[in-house]
Amino acid sequence: MLTYSNSLSVEDYCELRSSVGWTPLIEAQARSGLEHSDFVISCREGTHTVGCARVFWDKGYIAYLADVMVLPAYQRQGIGKRLVSECIRYVDAQLKDGWKIKIVIVSTKGREKFYERFGFTIRPNDKEGAGMNMWREA
Ligand SMILES: CC(C)(COP(=O)(O)OP(=O)(O)OC[C@H]1O[C@@H](n2cnc3c(N)ncnc32)[C@H](O)[C@@H]1OP(=O)(O)O)[C@@H](O)C(=O)NCCC(=O)NCCS
Numbered sequence: 001m002l003t004y005s006n007s008l009s010v011e012d013y014c015e016l017r018s019s020v021g022w023t024p025l026i027e028a029q030a031r032s033g034l035e036h037s038d039f040v041i042s043c044r045e046g047t048h049t050v051g052c053a054r055v056f057w058d059k060g061y062i063a064y065l066a067d068v069m070v071l072p073a074y075q076r077q078g079i080g081k082r083l084v085s086e087c088i089r090y091v092d093a094q095l096k097d098g099w100k101i102k103i104v105i106v107s108t109k110g111r112e113k114f115y116e117r118f119g120f121t122i123r124p125n126d127k128e129g130a131g132m133n134m135w136r137e138a
Contacts, residue, residue, distance in 0.1 A: 001045070004082065008034060008042040012049035016069045038063075039090040043070075043079050050074040053083040055090055057101070063091045065105040084118055106131050 010031045018024060025033070034040065034054070043051040051070040057063040065087050070079045091101050107115050112122050124130045 002050070002079065003044050004086065005042055005044070006040055008040050008049065008052050008054075010034060012042070013052060013067070016049065016052055016071065017067075019071050020069050022069075037066075039087060041083050041086045041090075043074075043083060045074070051079045051083055053080075053087050055087045055103075057091065057094060061099070061101050063094075063101050063103045065103055068105075080114065081117075084115075088118060104131075106133060 010027055013034060014025065014027070014030055017030075036056070037054040038057045039055040041053050042049055051074060053068040054066050055063055056066065065084070068080060068084060068087075070083070088103065091103055095101060103120070105115055105120060107120075107122075116122065121128075
């Protein structure tokens with residue numbers, strides 16, 4: 001049975017990153033990122049963590065959706081959809097009268113359609129350029 005909770009260990013987070021082929025992080029940095037997330041959601045089957053997602057919010061108008069990951073063997077079973085839905089629900093719960101919050105996601109290549117289903121718009125488009133990012137390293 002799948003269960004969802006707001007806890008996620010550093011070990012499980014790093015295992016998820018590795019399972020989807022993302023850049024490994026040293027434990028201290030992974031821990032810091034998790035501790036400073038505004039919202040974390042994870043999915044477990046028994047004690048095995050099979051998916052996660054998290055949100056950072058500036059307490060104003062920008063929220064960033066990050067680390068949406070589902071173990072390859074558990075993909076296409078609706079887990080990612082539930083994880084992202086919970087993140088959007090978290091952001092919606094922060095809205096006050098007259099507020100608007102923009103949720104930003106940098107989609108991995110080929111996953112854009114997954115996000116479009118929630119209402120995210122693909123960039124670049126008529127009004128917005130491509131999303132951009134860069135890594136800085138010590
Ligand atoms: C992207 C990811 C989180 C999706 O998780 P998932 O659990 O497989 O997704 P779901 O099963 O909840 O799928 C939800 C819907 O999106 C669709 N979908 C899932 N992956 C898709 C893809 N790669 N392309 C297009 N549609 C996709 C499903 O068919 C489903 O459609 P439905 O609601 O009509 O049935 C997962 O593929 C993953 O972890 N990928 C590796 C890490 C990654 O790239 N994460 C995205 C970071 S930006």
